[in-house]
Amino acid sequence: MAGTTAAHRPLRTRLRPEEARGAVLVLHGGRDSSLDPVEPWNAAALRMRPFVRGIRRAVAGAGIAVGEVRYRYRGWNGDRADPLRDTLDALEELEELLGPVPVVLVGHSMGGRAALRAGGHPRVAxxxxxxxxCPPGEPAEQLAGRDVVLLHSDRDRITDPAGSRAFAERARRAGARACRLVVAGSDHAMLRRAGDWHAVTAATAAGLAGAGPLPPAVAAALRAAALDEPLAPVR
Structure with missing residues (x-):
């Protein structure tokens, strides 16, 4: 397993059915540059716990494993792309555990960048x-043949909503089935309208993993390759 040591195994399994037919991996955020280790109480990792719980509930009984990727370092760190390396290692470890099952990656912020980069892995569906x-020029060719769903607040001040829109358009041109939905009035930490983020993400991950239908708004956005579809509040 390239890059993985006994001191750091990036895969954290949260749900493992006896006979898994698929998996969802959740990737938390981080920083542009930092070689500080990711501690268990890391706020970006803790923020994803409600998403993990929601996904576990959404796929319960469907033969879908759920896990998290824990990075060595808090930062992306330029060309090192440390979270990407950890994600690829976690995918290899997951295949050792479950066999060659299809995987859905769910990533927030820097974790979203890592998930999109890792989307070219043979196991990622x-x-x-x-x-x-999604910085300017971020590659999208690796996502050909994959489903890509991006959600972004129009008031995000940390990652650029225009960047994710441009990326979804590039991914679509590269052969991905891609869409972007706008969570109006929210924020980067996904605290405003948190219930909407949690519910739609869990249902979308489950639907893409084959554990149920996609939320109607997501299904319609994918069909239309929509880039600015507003996400209505979940009732």
């Missing part, structure tokens, strides 16, 4: 990016 960090 779909990516859900939550307020993803």
């Amino acid at each position: 779909a990516v859900v990016g939550l307020a993803p960090w």
